[in-house]
Amino acid sequence: MSYLSAIDLIKSQQMGAWVQAETDALNQKLLKCQMKLTRIQVFYMPVLDYANNVMKILILGLGGYMLMQQELTLGEITAFLTYSVLLSIPLMALGRIATIYQRGMVGITSCQTILNAEVPEIDTKTLSEETLDSLKGQTFSVRNLTYRYLQDDAPILNGISFDIPPGKKVGVLGSIGAGKTTLVNCLNHHLDVPSNSVFLGDRDITSFSRNDLRRFVKTITQDPYLFSATITENVKFGSGSRTISDDDVQGVLELSQLAGDVERFEQKAQTVVGEKGVMLSGGQKQRLSIARALLEPCDLLIMDNVLSAVDYETERKILEGLFARLEHRSVLVVSHRVNALEYMDEIIVLSDGKVLAKGDHSTLLKTCDYYRETWLLQQTETEANPC
Ligand SMILES: Nc1ncnc2c1ncn2[C@@H]1O[C@H](COP(=O)(O)OP(=O)(O)OP(=O)(O)O)[C@@H](O)[C@H]1O
């Protein structure tokens, strides 16, 4: 199945021979298992069928002998034979049921692994409406956050501290693998962060459920995921029971600079985007996921590298629209591109899981060599290729 999804890559990289060898090996494995099963069935099925007939011969032979010895009457032998025939069919069916039961149990065990997965106790509790109201518009603080994926591994994030007060626009700049997505997933409690590391107001985020936290934080992930539905439906998902008008959808499409593209589609906003959004370009997918997140504003909107597939001009327009809409709310924009971060109130430069420098664009240009070099490099790129 994964080979089918990767068909474009297989063709473009000419990986056909390798895929064929892999598929052949899998088919051989399947053939071996199927043959083993067939051999067992070919042996036992006739044995079972013949056992039925052998039983009749035995009853008639042994019964005939006992009849001659006058130990049994003809009526008793006939009754016994009838009962045994009546019983043999349900008994054979029982054998088949045992096979079906065993196969079913294998499937059920796999499902149960997911269904019985333990939900942490804290996630089963809900904060009272009053407490939730008191958490609205509070500062997100990261205090000395250290995170490692596996207990014995080196930390991916090391002693990170910063605050995101309400209304502040914060940028995170870092090279590939610097730990930006890991930081994002700690902030939205996607990962099991250590306690006393991330706070909303004065509450540790590990002290209440993730469901409650996600009323305040929304994340637009690095790989946008779209459902096989229309553009409008993809925007409306996640708005809960609130009724959303088409004008609302149009509004967020305009903010995310997707309205122009949608206008060019034959079915406009009713265009079906296909499985995982195959009908859209990378940049269109990113902008659709931004529109979806903008429909229901939250206290902190995190954008993890979501503007990487749009040009600089569109990026600027999206950020301007976004900041206007989320004027009193906080935004955390993660990017490799300095251009996307120039307008931020504060930029955190991350390197190897540590905070290298903090400050606004003009301060960092003076104080942080890495920031200045990245900026200069990207300025040259922009001049060479303005789109
Ligand atoms: N689930 C995981 N298990 C183990 N290690 C991981 C996992 N996810 C990421 N890492 C490691 O953590 C480091 C940081 O990864 P992360 O995804 O946070 O980087 P990033 O800064 O977001 O990079 P990019 O700019 O490419 O998105 C990498 O070295 C990566 O190998």
Ligand SMILES: [Mg+2]
């Ligand atoms: Mg990342």
